[in-house]
Amino acid sequence: MKPTPSALKWMAEKRARVAFDLDFNLQLIADLQAKAAALQEDLAAIDRSIGLYDETIDPGAIEPVNGWRGNYGKRGALKAAVVEVLEAHAPNWVSTDAIESAIRAKFGLVFETPVVRKHWYNGSFRNTLKTLASSGRVERLQDPNSRPNETGHWRIKSDTPRLADLAR
Template sequence: MRKTPSYLKGLAETRARAAGDAQRFKKLHEEIGEKLARAEHDLAACDRLIERFDERLDPGLIEPIHAWQGRYGKRGALGEEIRRIIQSAWPDEITTTEIVWRVQIHFQMSFLTWREKKRWQDNSLRNTIKALLAKGEVERVHDVLYGLTGEVGRWRWKSDAVLSLDHLHAQAAGAGVAVQSCDDAHE
């Protein structure tokens, strides 16, 4: 059997990560599209009703409400949602970026500037993930110095579940690693 060069293994792993990110982002894009369509449908219905009750009112002049500010619902709701997001990705990892997007969608959050979003991410989100890490519920999959290297943070739910051999084989194949079955090894 021919040995695979290390640079090719690294490239295969990078490609496998990119393919996984693309699949997750595509799913997220579909979810956002569905929520956007529902919101636009509700908005149009409200506009029609307002105009029906009083033609002098212009629904377009009604300012949107960003009611999330400082509130995630009941106490602990942010932590519960982040826990659910990371847990739903198991046994795969999930990026900090994807967690941010999913939390924003779930709590219908919007930010006026990228600095406001960064401040929220660096404080609320990071502290919540750190608390989950300290409790031993999640594990860091990236280098601790990822911020300095430009790498995106990656997290995985820590589970006591044992993965099946088929699942491990599928993960290895997805990462571009050739796997030899026990039967093939003895031939």
């Protein structure tokens, strides 16, 4: 049997990760579309109620308001949400970008500028991942210092050994 070239192994692994990220994001889009449909139904019901209360009021003239107050609910909710995303996809690796997308969707985070998003990403979000990794609840696929420009991949750390770990 001919040995598989390392470049081909790398491409196969990269393809597998990209395929997983694509599936994850397509599911996220489907979840967001379902949430948007439910919100549209709620909005239509509220508009009908306003019309029943006072037909002279135009509900379309009411400006949208971002009700986000700058927190995630009770203490530890961001950390719990990250763990929830990783547990939902265990034992698979999940990219940092996919986790971020899920967290932003869950909490309805909208950033006015890229600078504000970067501040949140480098502060709250990335620190949450680092804290979870240092506490031993999650593990990162590769050392961030060895490949600083590559997207990280994370998963819930399992107490039971995995077949790939046993093979090593």
